[in-house]
Amino acid sequence: MTSxxxxxxxxxxRPDPGRWRILAVLLTTIxxxxxxxxxxxxALPSIHxxxxxxxxxxxxxxxxxxxxxxxxLVAAGRAGDLMGRGGLFLIGVALxxxxxxxxxxxxxxxxxxxxxxxxxxxxxxxxxxxxxMIQHYFRGAERGxxxxxxxxxxxxxxxxxxxxxxxxxxxxxLEIGWRLTFLVNVPIGIAVIILGLxxxxxxxxxxxxxxxxxxxxxxxxxxxxxxxxxxxWRSLDPFGSLLLGLAVLSFLYPFVESRTAPLTWxxxxxxxxxxxxWIGWERRTMRRGLSPMVDLRIFSTTSFSNGVLIxxxxxxxxxxxxxxxxxxxxxxxxxxxxxxxxxxxxxALLSSWAxxxxxxxxxxxxxxxxxxxxxLALAGLLTSGMVILLQAHGLASAWWLLLTLSFIxxxxxxxxxxxxxxxxxxxxxxxxxSSGAIMQTGQRIGTAVGIAMITAxxxxxLNMSSWPTAMLAGLGVIELVVLIALxxxxxxxxxxxxxxxx
Numbered sequence: 001m002t003s004x005x006x007x008x009x010x011x012x013x014r015p016d017p018g019r020w021r022i023l024a025v026l027l028t029t030i031x032x033x034x035x036x037x038x039x040x041x042x043a044l045p046s047i048h049x050x051x052x053x054x055x056x057x058x059x060x061x062x063x064x065x066x067x068x069x070x071x072x073l074v075a076a077g078r079a080g081d082l083m084g085r086g087g088l089f090l091i092g093v094a095l096x097x098x099x100x101x102x103x104x105x106x107x108x109x110x111x112x113x114x115x116x117x118x119x120x121x122x123x124x125x126x127x128x129x130x131x132x133m134i135q136h137y138f139r140g141a142e143r144g145x146x147x148x149x150x151x152x153x154x155x156x157x158x159x160x161x162x163x164x165x166x167x168x169x170x171x172x173x174l175e176i177g178w179r180l181t182f183l184v185n186v187p188i189g190i191a192v193i194i195l196g197l198x199x200x201x202x203x204x205x206x207x208x209x210x211x212x213x214x215x216x217x218x219x220x221x222x223x224x225x226x227x228x229x230x231x232x233w234r235s236l237d238p239f240g241s242l243l244l245g246l247a248v249l250s251f252l253y254p255f256v257e258s259r260t261a262p263l264t265w266x267x268x269x270x271x272x273x274x275x276x277x278w279i280g281w282e283r284r285t286m287r288r289g290l291s292p293m294v295d296l297r298i299f300s301t302t303s304f305s306n307g308v309l310i311x312x313x314x315x316x317x318x319x320x321x322x323x324x325x326x327x328x329x330x331x332x333x334x335x336x337x338x339x340x341x342x343x344x345x346x347x348a349l350l351s352s353w354a355x356x357x358x359x360x361x362x363x364x365x366x367x368x369x370x371x372x373x374x375x376l377a378l379a380g381l382l383t384s385g386m387v388i389l390l391q392a393h394g395l396a397s398a399w400w401l402l403l404t405l406s407f408i409x410x411x412x413x414x415x416x417x418x419x420x421x422x423x424x425x426x427x428x429x430x431x432x433x434s435s436g437a438i439m440q441t442g443q444r445i446g447t448a449v450g451i452a453m454i455t456a457x458x459x460x461x462l463n464m465s466s467w468p469t470a471m472l473a474g475l476g477v478i479e480l481v482v483l484i485a486l487x488x489x490x491x492x493x494x495x496x497x498x499x500x501x502x
Contacts, residue, residue, distance in 0.1 A: 001276065004195050005183035008329065011408075015137070015138075015139070015142070016137050016201070018199055018201065019137035019138060021195075021199045022133065022137055022199055022200065023134070023137070023138075023149065024195075025192055025195050025196050025199060025200075026089075026130045026133060026134065026150075026317070027149060027150065027153045028188065028191070028192055028195075029089075029093055029126060029130065029188075029189075029192050030130065030150065030153050030154065030157070031156070031157050031188070032096075032115065032188040032189060032192070033096065033123050033126070033127070033184050034153075034157035034158065034161065034162070035157050035161045035164065035184070035185070036096075036100065036119065036156060036181075036182070036185050036449050037065070037161070039161050039162070039164060039165035039168075039181040039184070040061065040062065040065075040165075040181065041181075042161075042165035042166055042169065042181070042341070043165055043169060043177070043178040043181045044058055044061065044062075046169055046174055046178040047061065047109075047112070047178050050174055050175050050178060051106070051108055051109045051112065051354055052109075053109040053112075054109070055165050057109035057110075057112075057113065060112060060113045060116070061112060061116055063110075064113050064116045064117045064120065065116045065117070065119055065120040065123070066120065066252070066374070066447070066448065067117075067120065067249065067253065067445060068117045068118075068120030068121050068124060068258030069120040069121075069123045069124045069127075070124070070248050070382035070444035070445070070448075071245045071248050071249050071252075071442065072120075072121055072124035072125065072245065072254055072442055073124050073128055073245055073248075073437040073440050073441050073444070074126065074128075074241075074248075074293065074294060074438055074441055075241035075244070075293065075435040075437075076088065076092070076124050076125045076127075076128055076129070076437060077128030077129075077132065077435070077436055077437025077438070078237070078241070078293050078294065078376050078437070080128060080129045080132055083134065084130045084293075085129040085133050085136070086129070086133070086196065086200035086201075088125055088126075089125075089126050089129035089130065089196065089200075090192075090193055090196045090197065090200070091125060092123065092124070092126030092127075092129065093122070093126055093192050093193055093196070093386050094122075094187055094189070094193060095118060095119075095121060095122035095125065096122030096123060096185070096189060097122075097185060097186055097189030097193070098118070099115045099119040099121075099122055099184075100115075100116035100119065100182045100183065100185035100186055100189065101183065101186055102114070102115035102118065103115035103116060103119065103182040104179045104180070104182035104183035104186075105179070107181075107200075111374050115182075117172060127296055127436075127437075127440060128436045128437035128440065130418070131420070131424070131436030131437075131439075132281060133438075134146050134147065134150065135427075135436070136425055138236055140363060141360075141363045142363075143421055143425075144358075144359050144360065144361070144362035144363045144418070145359045146359070147359050147362070147417040147418070147420050147421040148355050148356045148358060148359010148360060148362070148382055148417055148418075149355075149356065149358070149359065150355070150417055150420075151351070151352070151354075151355025151358070151359065151360075151412075151413055151416055151417030152352040152353070152355045152356045152359075152413075153352075153440065154346050154351070154352075154355070154416070154417075155350075155351035155352030155353075155354075155355055155409070155412065156348070156349075156352045156415060158344070158348040158351070162341040162344075163341070164184070164343075165181050165233045166341070167336055168180040168181050168184065169181070181451070195217060222228055230332060230455045237282075237285060237290075237291065237292055237293035239281065240278060240281050240282055240285065240292060240293035240294070241293050243274055243277055243278040243281055244274075244275075244278045244293065244294075246274050247274035247278055248271075248276045248441060248444075248445070250267040250268070250270045250271040250274060250450050251267070251268065251271035251275075251445065252444070252445065253267055254267050255448040255449055255451075255452040256266060263419060265383065273463060277359055279296070282294060282295075282296055283296065294438065296312050298427060298435055298438070301426050301427060302492070302495050303423060303425060303492065303495070303496065304423055304424070304425050304426065304427055304435065306423075306488055306489075306491065307419055307420075307422055307423025307424075307439065307441050307492070308423060308442050309439060309442075309485075309488050310370065310415075310419055310423075310488050310489055310492070311416075311419055311420075311423070311439055311442055311443055311446070312442035312443065312445060312446040313443075313446065313481055313482075313484055313485035313488065314374075314377075314416070314419075314446070314482070314485050315443045315444075315446035315447045315450065316379040316446035316447070316449055316450035316453075316481050317450055317454075317477075317478040317479075317480075317481030317482050317485070318377060318408065318411070318412070318450075318478065319446070319447045319450055319451060320345055320450050320451050320454040320455065320474070320478060321381075321405075321408060321478065322452070323451060323454075323455065324342050324403070324455075324458065324471060324474050324475075325340070325401065326340050326341075326342070326343075327455075327458070328388070329343060329398070330473050331467070332467030332468070332471070333398055333467075335380050337386055342402075343401055343402060343405060344404050344405070346403075346405070346406045346409065347405045347406050347409025347412070347486045348409060349409070350410050350413065351409040351410070351412040351413040352413065353413065354373075354409070354410045354411075354412070354413025354414050355412075355413040355414075355416070356413075357413070358414050358417060358418045358444070359417055359421070360374075362417075362418040362421050362422065363421075365423060366422060366493070366496065367489055367492050367493040367496060368493065369414050369418045370414065370415050370418055370419050370422070370489050371486065371489045371493060372414055373410070373411045373412075373413070373414025373415035373418070374411065374415060374482055374485055374486040374489055376407045376408075376410050376411040376414065377407070377408055377411035377415070377482050378479060378482055378483070378486070380404055380405060380406070380407030380408035380410075380411060381408070381475050381478055381479045381482065382405040382479070383403075384401055384405060384408075384475060385409065385471070385472050385475045385476075386404075387400045387401050387404055388401075388468050388471050388472060388475075389468060389472065391468070392466070392468035418466065420436075420439065423439055424436060424439070453472075453477070454474050454477055457470075457473055457474055457477055458470045458471070458473065458474045461473045461474075
């Protein structure tokens with residue numbers, strides 16, 4: 001199988017003078033979508049009381065968004081590759097903004113969950129376009145800086161979200177406060193749409209077949225280009241999109257609904273079968289000379305395959321940290337929700353700083369930055385376990401976790417954005433959206449599986465022992481997952497040092 005990245009590097013790229021303005025629009029949107037996620041966590045108790053929502057309703061307020069987001073990612077990424085990323089990005093922003101209005105005005109829990117499903121679709125449309133547009137407009141060291149700013153905005157959003165949510169709920173009261181946590185997205189979304197219509201250049205919205213000149217940074221394979229010219233919009237591969245969407249849905253659904261419906265675990269074998277059917281369909285599509293939803297030759301690029309695996313493993317382990325800390329602080333130590341949210345603020349701010357620092361240096365130091373980040377994550381996990389153990393014996397304060405969790409904040413900044421830049425570096429530009437969406441799908445699957453698996457370990461240990469013991473067990477599982485991710489990162493570093501490696 002011919003590698004997609006075997007083409008020579010194009011030397012004709014000229015930076016777009018408006019690229020930094022475009023990046024500002026992208027980062028503002030990322031801020032909006034992430035604020036929406038972190039605020040909802042704070043607003044759940046108010047929603048429960050105001051709408052008389054059941055526990056299942058509350059679960060779907062969180063899970064419905066994640067589910068639809070993960071299902072549409074890859075199809076939306078490929079659509080952006082073919083139809084134009086700028087246009088789909090703005091459609092996604094508009095849908096997310098309208099769904100925020102619907103959520104803020106929801107009369108009951110069913111309406112709210114429907115709005116959250118729509119928000120997930122909007123985010124699934126816009127996110128892969130954002131990654132693809134960063135690849136389109138930035139090359140070399142500038143791309144690393146752009147991803148660094150991306151990571152900075154992620155860290156800042158995570159830090160300010162709970163604080164802003166608490167403030168809005170305090171100002172608006174029980175009935176209005178939680179509604180404001182959704183409606184706060186509306187002015188941001190409107191501003192993004194106006195600026196995007198003004199600043200996104202028209203050539204960004206391409207039609208199938210109007211591909212970039214040949215070259216590793218911007219080419220499709222000639223057969224794919226001819227197929228796109230011949231088939232027009234049918235090159236979106238709707239059947240492949242349906243198969244993959246159903247595979248992701250049947251895989252994620254048990255992890256978000258198993259507590260109320262254990263039989264949903266039977267969907268996992270179905271997911272594996274659908275994935276196999278999807279791979280077979282994509283191969284058949286390529287053999288017929290047509291344009292597949294995902295060109296499987298992308299996975300022959302070693303840096304891409306390794307990077308996707310690192311990201312999935314990292315999210316499988318590390319995303320659960322903040323869930324465990326919140327549970328431990330509130331249920332184990334009896335702290336309020338506001339006090340428990342303070343544990344993550346230093347880590348989030350350090351993550352923002354580290355993302356910017358790493359983004360400026362990722363093209364110089366490469367995968368070594370990710371390796372250092374994973375080592376810092378292990379250090380944070382080990383020292384946090386020591387604090388919990390000492391606190392259980394009255395020898396330390398739980399507030400020492402502010403320091404140890406800061407290592408995890410640094411790790412997040414050194415792993416996520418640099419890994420994105422390195423993973424997508426050798427992928428042809430015409431597959432920027434779909435390849436970025438594949439990476440994000442790995443993140444969503446890792447997050448869902450990790451939270452379900454690690455919280456299950458926590459509650460299983462709690463049935464037999466105490467909160468400190470349960471926390472140590474959960475941290476131990478996370479350390480094991482991070483060690484596997486570290487092994488993959490070291491392997492990728494060695495692969496990159498081989499002569500002629502991709």
